[in-house]
Amino acid sequence: MDFDFTPEEEAFRDEVRRFVAENHPGTETPDPGAMKKWCEKLVERRWIGFSWPTEVGGGGGTVLQQFILKEEMSAARAPSLGFDFMGLTWVGPALIRWGTDQQKRRFLPDLLNARSLWCTGYSEPDHGSDLGSLQCRAVREGDEYVVNGQKIWTTLAHRAKWIFMLVRCDTDSSPSKVRGITCLLIPMDSPGIEVQPIVSLTGVHSFNQVFFKDVKVPVGNRLGEEGQGWRVVMGALAHERSGISEATEKVRHLEDLIELARGSRKNGRPALEDASVRRKLASFQARISAMRLNGVRHLTRQLRGEAPSTETSINKLLRGSIEIEMSELALGLQGSEGQCEGDWQARSLNFHGTVIGGGSPNIQRNIIAERILGLPKD
Amino acid sequence: MDFDFTPEEEAFRDEVRRFVAENHPGTETPDPGAMKKWCEKLVERRWIGFSWPTEVGGGGGTVLQQFILKEEMSAARAPSLGFDFMGLTWVGPALIRWGTDQQKRRFLPDLLNARSLWCTGYSEPDHGSDLGSLQCRAVREGDEYVVNGQKIWTTLAHRAKWIFMLVRCDTDSSPSKVRGITCLLIPMDSPGIEVQPIVSLTGVHSFNQVFFKDVKVPVGNRLGEEGQGWRVVMGALAHERSGISEATEKVRHLEDLIELARGSRKNGRPALEDASVRRKLASFQARISAMRLNGVRHLTRQLRGEAPSTETSINKLLRGSIEIEMSELALGLQGSEGQCEGDWQARSLNFHGTVIGGGSPNIQRNIIAERILGLPKD
Amino acid sequence: MNFGFSEEQELLRQQVRKLLDEQCPMNEVRRLIETPEGYSRELWKQLAELGFLGLLIPEEYGGAGLGWVDQVVMFEETGRTLFPSPLISTLLAASVIGDIGSEEQRRRWLPVIADGSRIGSLALLDQADVWSTEGVRLTARRRGDTFVLDGEKPFVVDANRADLLVVAFRTGGDDADLALAVVDGDVPGLEVTPVPTLDRTKCLGTVRFDDVQVAAQDVLGAPATAGPAISRVLDRGAAAVCAEMIGAAEAALASTVSYAKDRIQFGSPIGRFQGVKHPLAEMYTDIESFKSLVYYAAWALDRAPARVPLAVSEAKAFGSLAFSRIGIDGVQLHGAVGYTEEYDIQLYLKRSKWARPMFGDEDHHHDRIASLGGY
């Protein structure tokens, strides 16, 4: 058991801090020009794709360096590490592991140089939480696949250049299997693709429905073999879900919340003198620490080459309740102001997206109860 | 909508108050001698079996008088209205509705004169919450039934003189039906009955297992017809579960809890100055008021001759969470003293019996979800 | 003792429900909140014609002379459909005039409120979220026979559409010097700045007074009556909000139940799973209990004034917590679609966030319950 960092790791932390001090554009969400500059600086350091091997042009950072990088960036409220979140999280790692040399040459440089924008086609209507039963079909015709079907909750599909797409290739009639699932890389300007926006409860357009009608995809755009799609996706997933960045994000929200409390009054007295407010804040702090430490356990497994365990489901559950309670406290502190538009108000609505995304709390509870505790399936 | 009582009802309330002032033995749990005296006074007034019709010797009290009687008794922390809770709650009403003249003559006087002690045989091992699938069998042989089987959670079986017993009479092999269920009245000293104690987590013996081996019961001891047992029991149930006495009991526990808080300190200050303590107490108060008012709705349905609705399940759910949270607050206020033996400590363990008795919270939730909201059965 | 609605009240409920279902279904609500006014003047007129704006106004002033229990029935229905309108504000303004206004003042304002030609609102607190007379700080200067107001009242509901505002201010240092007056919405020096709301079926504005003159004849009530009147109307406001919360919470539950029956996942309607079914049962439990508390408070408003403060606080404390949970759980049980603009459940979530602080949140009312209980 050791929660210290090596002197080398601490030195790297200092390097990140210096970098941030010099290059932070002053806001987490800079305008496109400033964001471009920020990304160029990151590209120089190879901090985009930092944990990817140097052979493919990545930064060759260790798991812990990656952890330090993310934690410091988040703590400093720096803009994100590039803007192609889906590409860097899902597509890059999958390409490195499963891609042909040609695919790597074609896609990785854009990813590493912050010139890409990917979306991912997983969820489908009626199968939101049940990936194994997806229906979108690809039929091989000569050197092409012909894709028909529909995806939903596709983040940024209206802006992405490519989609990292799961389809079903098998002709087997029983659909509830992961065996036939295949991964295709499809340009979003392919004929036959239609994108329809889904507007969120705060009026923001980030999700989409994507319709595929006889979309032709060259066989060379298949990532991995036919039927391997599930493994292609899951391998990438495992390595990007320590939950530490979520914990760091919550640390910042807690700081904001404490500031809000500092400026609020409750029952005619400063809100921070109210025992229930203080204890709620402290309870968030303890739970966020638990999230962070659960993430560190996940890292340790990675370092030891062990399979990831349930830390992800655990942290998603912790996070869900923290999000709800923090929002309720924030709006409670705001009182009438909470009825108006504002950051906390938007957050109190928006978290529903993050809580549900990647499996609702009930799905996480089923995973834990069935896979870990061995309870019978429902 | 009217929450007032008539002048006559208020006069009756005064009568109850005067009675209590004159006759209260000074404790809720008097010794047998004092309890006997208390019961004699109640019998004089016909307040045992108060709501039963005068034709059978009951008090002929109205629903609202009964409500007032119970509420005032509870508020004054008077001893219970007689000690044969099961007999008065279940057996008497069932006898009045379904009993033969002979049965009424035989059993009702003892009930009304506080000379009876009944237990009820409903639950069986493996069918705690699922009454319809009970297994205890009665086979007719001439003028007798021969009963074989087992009951569990039988309160006071080790002291009761009679058991109000549900058995299965049908020879139909499919067991999951209420059709074959029949009600028998069986003396506890019948040959073939064996009582085994179940000790509670606080070391108290109140529950039992009761084994029946070839117990012979005259056919004249059947209440209602063969196969009517379910209706015999349910009819009685409906009229005794407004939940108002539970609410009144909780009012008294809340008074105790406020007193406890008044004498406790939290973080070096009087506990009642602690915002979270005060708000928890207030939240109990609001929820207890809701329980009481839900009970009043139940009463109104009774007065209007409507079928009872879900007030019982609702109040059981409310009560469960109130019990848990009150116990947690009480022990929290006690601090180290909460680690020792004491009233609140025992209550914090004992409520598990009342919360589970008559259907666990999950069963109540199923009832509401399926019967009221129309959701599919699991 | 009778916990139930009369036949007349059930009839009233059906009438209001029919009207709203026909004239203001959810797509109309969604359309209206995009308009500058945010509500339908025609429908307002229609409500007036049907007598629904003056339920609580005595018959001699053009109203129906009914009570709070009746009014609660109506609010349950307007809450159910998230009906956008200045109904609560107008009714509360009228209730203050009816409460302490002179005969002349009542004759002047109540009939024009009941017939729908005047919309009213309350501008009581300038100290936000202090839901008592302590929240009134604005102090008037005297200029001859008139009072002059300079200051600001934040978070005034329906400020932008009110023809008349019942304004609270102080004329001295004591609570006896509290005053209430009716101020015209377009009086010189009064400026309303609308504030964008999360729940767009409701409107808020900041009211700024810049040398606004209040004539003596517009001041309500005898001296020293304003303070108690403010306390009373705050309780009435909380009760009104509670009644709308009941309807909204029931609609949120109904919508979620219906989704749980229709949505198939892993081969079953999700409503089969206890993970969905049990939270729905809890919602039902909370709503039914909340109803009990609110109906009792409404009865107390009509018949037992001494019991009002506690009854209202118990209802609002319970309901603020319960409806907040219902909003959140409702959205969550809808899964991903709960997060979309398209489904109605999010509108109920937003309503829950509106209702919680309105006339005091659960902390405020729990604190008040404790104080009233002497602990």
Added chain:
Amino acid sequence: MNFGFSEEQELLRQQVRKLLDEQCPMNEVRRLIETPEGYSRELWKQLAELGFLGLLIPEEYGGAGLGWVDQVVMFEETGRTLFPSPLISTLLAASVIGDIGSEEQRRRWLPVIADGSRIGSLALLDQADVWSTEGVRLTARRRGDTFVLDGEKPFVVDANRADLLVVAFRTGGDDADLALAVVDGDVPGLEVTPVPTLDRTKCLGTVRFDDVQVAAQDVLGAPATAGPAISRVLDRGAAAVCAEMIGAAEAALASTVSYAKDRIQFGSPIGRFQGVKHPLAEMYTDIESFKSLVYYAAWALDRAPARVPLAVSEAKAFGSLAFSRIGIDGVQLHGAVGYTEEYDIQLYLKRSKWARPMFGDEDHHHDRIASLGGY
């Protein structure tokens, strides 16, 4: 950075588990708590011989010279089986002697603790539930070279079986005048009144001092070192209780999971229903998170003293809430049998009620987190 136990630590866990499973299974626990002593002296000796009583005691004083992470491993196992013994008390008493005792004092007491011949405990607070030096009020009189104690320490764990007590008292008005001394369990004037406990695997007593004399050589540490030592041992105590809570919570979960798999109702194991499955998943989530916090606190005790107070408070606050819920839900999910003396789950419920206030409950530690965080 390495979040995991070493092979040696895993081996230690296996050894302790094997010993307890063989020598002190639950029926033996139930037997022991009915005996006057409440624990097994033979097993205590055996623990000593295997070196388990001196894990934290340096090798030169007869211990194993290990750290808190190792100790936590052992406590997880004693918690799992609700092992009744004065282990935590003895270890904490030794830790104070090791912390500020002189070389001579260490030589005198640590070896006899490690070899099992002396049982120790702490008698720090006379102000119950004030878990800081403020809770120490007992003031000693001076008589020549000795201090004289008159007063009472309530809720002293294992008071009735301790051979030596580490007693806190004051010699003046400042915190610098706080003192700690080792007092013999059978010194004249010291009287222990046992107090019946809810969790009978644990013992409590009131210690009464009636003209008890403390020799100068029994006073621990240089002047002004006692206050900080008290603060440190309170944190260590909380960590020790937390470690036992992990084991107990895991056992409660395991017992409930196993019941849920075996118990058939409505034709299925009840563990199939989400109403049972989901609370079990929440228990698991809480336990795993609690472990993370406790392991970190244990590491901090070994390696990063400045991080101890916050780490311990986060762990104890989280664990007090989580374990309380686990105890209650565990009993409830057992249905009616959870209420019986026969099933073990009730013993874990009682342990949760023991553990919650011990060294500060969730409110205390949340308040402390807030203070440490400057809010």
